[in-house]
Amino acid sequence: MEIVSINPANGKVLKKYKAHTALKVEKKIAQTHKAWLSWKETIFTERAVLLNKLSSVLQQRKNELARLMALEMGKPIAQGISEIEKCAGVCEYYAKNAATHLKEQLVETEASKSYVTFQPIGVVLAIMPWNFPFWQVFRFLAPALAAGNCGVLKHASNVPGCALAIEDLVEQAGFPKNVFKTLLVGSSEVDKIIENPYIQAVTLTGSTNAGKKVAEKAGSVLKKTVLELGGSDAYIVLADADLGHAAETCVNSRLINSGQSCIAAKRFIVVKAVEKEFTRLFKEKMQRKPMGDPLSNITAIGPQARVDLRDELHEQVKLSIAKGAKCILGGELPAGDNAYYPATILTQVKKGMPAYEEELFGPVAAIISAKDEADAIRIANDSVFGLGGAIFTKDKKRGEMIAATQLEAGSCFVNSLVKSDPRLPFGGIKQSGYGRELGLFGIHEFVNIKTVYIA
Template identity: 45%
Template sequence: MSNSSKSLKTINPLTEQDLRSYPLMSDDEASAVVEASHKAFLDWRLKSLEERAKVISAIAAEMRKSKEDFARLMTDEVGKLLNDSRSEVDLCAAICDYTAKAGPKVLADEEREVEGDKGYVTHSPIGVIYGIQPWNFPAYQAVRYSIASLMAGNGVLLKHAEACTGSGLFLRDLYERAGLPKGLFGVLLISHEQSDRIIEDERVRGVTLTGSDRAGRAVGAKAAELVKKTVLELGSNDAYLVLDDADLDLAVKTCVKGRIYNNGQTCVNAKRFIVTEKNYDAFVKAYAEAFEAIALGDPTDEKTQLGPMVTKKQRDELHEQVQKSVEKGAKLVVGGKIPDRTGWFYPATVLADVAPGQPAYEDEMFGPAAAIIRAKDDMDALRIANSSRYGLGGGIFSKDVARARKLAADHFDTGMVFINTFNVAYPTLPFGGVKTSGYGREHGPEGLKEFVNVKSIRIG
């Protein structure tokens, strides 16, 4: 099949103007990228952990040096606030710092007790790891899996989302400027059909995807057919619980920030706000007032609090979810109308009285629309939170931190819990979910060991 007449296109969500077109690769061109990564891997795997760490440290330095150019490219491609783009590059550099420091210790050989003999466990690289990544964090999504895999000694391939094609290529060039062997990190400009053939390629030994649960099922099934390891991060409708003893001002302020961060387009955004009877009316009132004051605008303007959504399709899908929720009984408190202006904007929107059967209750709303749900009491709030098919992140607001921690550990059926705060990711803490939010972990020691051959060696 020839893709010479087809291309990937990036469009600025603020201006709705085309940025660039990138020709799709032919099957032979894509295969050559895989081969280059595989060949580079054969040498890279033999480098010591310390040698790999030195290159990853250099990548961190190059990230900081290139921050402004990278941030502006991301904002142009996906519409995120420029300061959020800068913070994203900072997070990527911090991931490199952590990996370079912790990697040699975490991945070092371990001696194990074996009766009469000597036993060792090595964490050996397995080969080329293929990552399929979304557009909402053009740098972070790619760095998150690639830096850990490179530290482990693997080769890495990236199929980035069409919307941020330029960012994927920028990252490849940044890695190579910092001293990563040419070709070890390869970017594939390919279609979904071609992607299946990459998964089938015998040189590819592992697959990781961040995306929808539908995409995760398809990629996970394809990889399972071939008995290839996968890590899947599939989004969520994260619940933040406002318990009876919550500090209401802190809860409102944090939940507003948690919903509109990254223009509301983050898998671990705070999305459902489950508030006990005691605080419900006061929370809805204060939350709506805060949302009504949020300024839409140019993401490069420091005063802007909410930029455009990434595409018209994403914006229209969110609007449809809001409308259907209202039709099924949700109360539209603020927002909910598409503004008459250039750019794929959607206003900060508040839905109250959200209940089962409504998209705002059941599904993930990927944009700046908040769902507020009433609970009878603290345990009812946890029951509602856990009734979701998703389980990526979530939060608890309570003045009794010890109790909140116990509720988080013993009762909250999700991969990450934030108590009296909102955050996205931190290099030392594992990131990932349960249920249809996926499986496997990124970050921390757990993430460094996802794509390695844990090999036993016994000496008699």
């Protein structure tokens, strides 16, 4: 079996890779388990030194790695450089904070001493997507290594070059051999990997359907999972919002990674009083974002990662229009053998349309009209997803109350786009998954939270 890397900007094959056999996969997992037996005994200061070295290596190679992303999955190169810098930052964060996050916690009981300690559990399997081919991996890898765990990666099959580059980065940073390995396999091999006795837990970022399958399999062999799945983030624009700022922020969020982000803004719920003006500003700003060669520093919208994904997005747009949505920008497939899709705006979006009900994974914005604030909150929560959300208002206290208590999502921002941050927990609710990555809560997901009691 071959795993093929294809440039989505022109449809040309970049490179073909020979997939790992089942026997080779078993060997690599066994090697990683063996490495863990030593790695778990290292002290935090040793792990921190290596994580900081990994951060330095990422910074040194950021241009090369950003180019690789642009070629394999179409990410605009300027965004790729930012992604690598963010990976370097998460390594530095856990180098600095892991010891504090995993410090023993004394608990007063009738015992002479009782406390909670956080111990590494072993080899964690990461099943990762193509849209942020480095960041998605490093936000699992940095806390896992910091906690004394090891990892194996089953990456998306369209970014094998990125997957192998991550293994190379870890080696270059000087980590002990085999603490992290990449497995070049297709999705059909995942069940068998989960069953491997050396795999202790699974983390997946991907579609809701993929999450359900992995959770079912992991549950059948009693292995913990963390799932970060799809999202259809709602951005509420209230009547007192700074519309210029709101429109600019909403456009930037919608076009992150050419629209291919779980936490990109997707539904723009605007109260009727300012809907017309917001839509005008939003369209004006969307039109200014250039689509083109992902290797160009001025490109804001590169190709979609694959032609089939682009075509699926276009079908969602067409069906929404057929059901009554109005397309005021974009919506037409460009000519040529490529995976490009233009910035697109749909208005008059209502319940029952794909643009309302489903995740649109690309540069397509759905503007939904709300009667008032209460109606806007109702619409925002009228979704099977619950990953992120944002609200725009000049009344920050009001915005905070809505974000903290009214919106049903794992991350809620006021007057800002939703983003992940190494210092803050990240994850969703409902069909957007469960568990948390990053911050204190992220590093606690894959440790043995152990009670120690001395009479």
